[in-house]
Amino acid sequence: MIPALVVFAYLALVLYIGVFRGRGGSANAEDYFLAGRSLGPTVFLLSLFGTNMTAFSILGASGHAFANGIVTYGLMASSSALVIPVTLLVIGTRLWSLGKRHGFMTPVQLFRDRWECGHIGTVIFAVQTVLLIPYVIIAVIGGGTTLATVSGGLVPFWLGGAIVALVVMGYVFFGGMRGTATVNAFQTILFLLFGAIAITVVSAGMGGFQAAMESMLASPSAPLLTRERVSPWYFFSYTFIPLSTIAFPHIAIFCMTANRLTHFKKTIVLYPICMLAIWLPSVFLGVVANQATAVPAIQAKLEARAMLTVEGLELPPDAQAQLRRQAAGDDVILRLVEGYAPLWLSALLGAAVMAAVMASDSQILALSTMFTEDVFAFYGGKRRFGEAAQVRTGRAFVIVLTLLAYLIALRVPQSIFDIATQYAFAGYAALAPLVVAALFWKGSTKWGALAATLWTAAAVAFVAAVQTTIPAPPAGTEIPVWSPGGTPVITRAAAGMMVAGFLPVVPMTVVSALMMVVVSALTPVARPGPTTLARYFAQ
Amino acid sequence: MRRMRPLAATALVALLYALHQDVWLWREARPIVFGILPVGLFYHAAYTVVTAVTLWALVRLVWPHHLE
Numbered sequence: 001m002i003p004a005l006v007v008f009a010y011l012a013l014v015l016y017i018g019v020f021r022g023r024g025g026s027a028n029a030e031d032y033f034l035a036g037r038s039l040g041p042t043v044f045l046l047s048l049f050g051t052n053m054t055a056f057s058i059l060g061a062s063g064h065a066f067a068n069g070i071v072t073y074g075l076m077a078s079s080s081a082l083v084i085p086v087t088l089l090v091i092g093t094r095l096w097s098l099g100k101r102h103g104f105m106t107p108v109q110l111f112r113d114r115w116e117c118g119h120i121g122t123v124i125f126a127v128q129t130v131l132l133i134p135y136v137i138i139a140v141i142g143g144g145t146t147l148a149t150v151s152g153g154l155v156p157f158w159l160g161g162a163i164v165a166l167v168v169m170g171y172v173f174f175g176g177m178r179g180t181a182t183v184n185a186f187q188t189i190l191f192l193l194f195g196a197i198a199i200t201v202v203s204a205g206m207g208g209f210q211a212a213m214e215s216m217l218a219s220p221s222a223p224l225l226t227r228e229r230v231s232p233w234y235f236f237s238y239t240f241i242p243l244s245t246i247a248f249p250h251i252a253i254f255c256m257t258a259n260r261l262t263h264f265k266k267t268i269v270l271y272p273i274c275m276l277a278i279w280l281p282s283v284f285l286g287v288v289a290n291q292a293t294a295v296p297a298i299q300a301k302l303e304a305r306a307m308l309t310v311e312g313l314e315l316p317p318d319a320q321a322q323l324r325r326q327a328a329g330d331d332v333i334l335r336l337v338e339g340y341a342p343l344w345l346s347a348l349l350g351a352a353v354m355a356a357v358m359a360s361d362s363q364i365l366a367l368s369t370m371f372t373e374d375v376f377a378f379y380g381g382k383r384r385f386g387e388a389a390q391v392r393t394g395r396a397f398v399i400v401l402t403l404l405a406y407l408i409a410l411r412v413p414q415s416i417f418d419i420a421t422q423y424a425f426a427g428y429a430a431l432a433p434l435v436v437a438a439l440f441w442k443g444s445t446k447w448g449a450l451a452a453t454l455w456t457a458a459a460v461a462f463v464a465a466v467q468t469t470i471p472a473p474p475a476g477t478e479i480p481v482w483s484p485g486g487t488p489v490i491t492r493a494a495a496g497m498m499v500a501g502f503l504p505v506v507p508m509t510v511v512s513a514l515m516m517v518v519v520s521a522l523t524p525v526a527r528p529g530p531t532t533l534a535r536y537f538a539q
Numbered sequence: 540m541r542r543m544r545p546l547a548a549t550a551l552v553a554l555l556y557a558l559h560q561d562v563w564l565w566r567e568a569r570p571i572v573f574g575i576l577p578v579g580l581f582y583h584a585a586y587t588v589v590t591a592v593t594l595w596a597l598v599r600l601v602w603p604h605h606l607e
Contacts, residue, residue, distance in 0.1 A: 070580040070583075073580055074559070074561075078583040078584075079559055082559065085590075085594050086597075089598065097603075209575040213571055213577075217568060217569075225579070225580075227564075227565050228565060235560065268594050272588070272594065273587075273588070275587060276587045280584055284575075
């Protein structure tokens, strides 16, 4: 029960920080939604980083590494450590500048102005919203599950989810961007501390990592210390995923909150170091968990995995699915710390996990900002009812969205939203050409933007359909889905749909860029007038 | 010289992007650096630090002062 009490204390603290830090300025939309564009360099760095870290960073990364080995770090951390800061330098700084000069608060506002369009902006808003909502739902589910786990079942799932939803809703409602950013900064510090503490404690518990590494090299798990189980093309595909970051509305909106452009400098330079500090311990612990046979829960996972490898194909599908669930490593870091750490650290871990699963606050606020600016204000609500009504609408939207997410979370299994967030990364990466074209290509048009957006929506729907209708085959095998001339082009692998050996994100992004280029070139009459272009390409 | 800066910055980023695809370490676990890090993991950890240093250089080299 002690870990549950620590988690409750943590939730109370977060609520206090968010509400207290964000109080005041409630009638002004820019203050509520963008913290008055006044965030300082440290909060900007920690909060931008925290906003981009989800439950996956701690739990999912170690779970993925437990099953797939060291490749996890190269797939998800080192590529992001390069691509995300570069996009912040090249694109984020421009978003900040345009937001400051023209008062933009959302990417769609910028697109509407840049391409002189109205309803096409609404289509982009709709696609962005559909791709973002699963994150909010999955956070409610994660919160409910975590509270139920740390309380030993005393807090049921429905109550845990409701408590987490209420806390997040509370500080987003009262604190707006200022409160949310401060909470995110606090949570990032917790993530950073957790990695170092967990490594130290688990190392002490296992008698150092050297012996574990040597015995792993001599065991059947040795391939987990290399990348021989994944193809270089699969590895390369993952470098496209971080392109999604700058296209995510909550990140683009966050870029507009900095007080000064120079605040980006520290964020850009230190972003890779933060990635290293959080991901290296998570991945490393996930890998060495394969040697933590003294922890019964981990031993059970290893046995399930071994049985799946030896007898998997001969077992009925239900038994295979059962073994896959037993072997899954998403809670492996929890089990490691439980096995080797004192109670106080388990409690701290519970709070860190809660911090990770509560990373949906920025998405909720972004969706609220988008709704009030891109729909309410655009279709005349602000003009008719005033700015105070706009902020009230934003707050009401926060309540409705959180309630909706909670109700869906009670009824739909988490696995569906786990998959949905995977689509969202690929979808947002495919929307990145819109941002690039808007900021850097005079010749881009609204029709090019519409074509790229519709292509993204159709491609995401197609990938979702393939992955839900064709069950995953055993690891190492692929089911042909489309084989023109006998050559398999689209296949269903254990990791998901593949296109000519690449993850779908690669063709989705490339074709989206082509759509933008080709359709814009075909519609030169739709190019904005010189006044508009001068605002974006003055130099 | 000033006009060469964006070109140099682009080349640096392209080089780092290419170095991410370290196929030459694909099947190697040894050496185990510091006794605990397989060489492939060490490479990408070191790559992350080099990325931070490169970004520091980029911020000095091609900072968009005109946007301030």
